[in-house]
Amino acid sequence: MLSKLTLRNADTGRIAPFFIVFSFILIISAVFIPIVAVMIIQDVLFFSRDHWIFIRPTAAYVVFGAGMVWMAVVLLSTLFTKMWADRVEKPYRLTFLHMVLFLLAIPVYAYAVMHYTYLDDHGAHTNLLLSSEEKTIAWDDVTEVYREVDPETNRILSYTFSDGESDIYIPFRLTDTELRSHVRQVVNSYELDVTEIEAAG
Secondary structure (H helix, E strand, C coil), X not given: CHHHHCXXXXXXXXXXXXXXXXXXXXXXXXXXXXXXXXXXXXXXXXXXXXXXXXECCHHHHHHHHHHHHHHHHHHHHHHHHHHHHHHCCXXXXXXXXXXXXXXXXHHHHHHHXXXXXXXXXXXXXXXXXXXXXCEEEEHHHCXXXXXXXXXXXXXXXXXXXXXXXXXXXXXXXXXXXXXXXXXXXXXXXXCCCEEEEECCC
């Protein structure tokens, strides 16, 4: 009874539409679902009224979307290898391998969600991509602030806080007036020097 429910014995013609449709839904959804998913999950896990500002790096959305595309690729690979096995009249024996590959998307999602930066009363904090530990630079320890600008437009691209040993990089957009205000507050309160550097061509 149970053997009939396994992928090895499944009717390829019946499962093909499900695999194909679900795969394309994953690929198309990877464009917009990460924006919603990352925001909601990070708010649930990390929201605090103590945060001055919470920044979600673009890489978090990209990696989350990549996880969705990966799942779609594994599903299509499963289908095509099953179809090939049926064609050559050999049993399909890659169920476990494809299941492991499919589940590899879970740590990808986790790393995407764990990628963030925020500022609060204590300092600048960040959790880099592929890192499991949050890095902090206390305001008292900041020795230099770097402001990266576009040499052609003089537009601010990022701020970097440094304590002499490590740096915390914060991307900047024109709409980030709140971030600029907080950086100015820190610079004035702690009498920090701001070094302007030009972005590499």
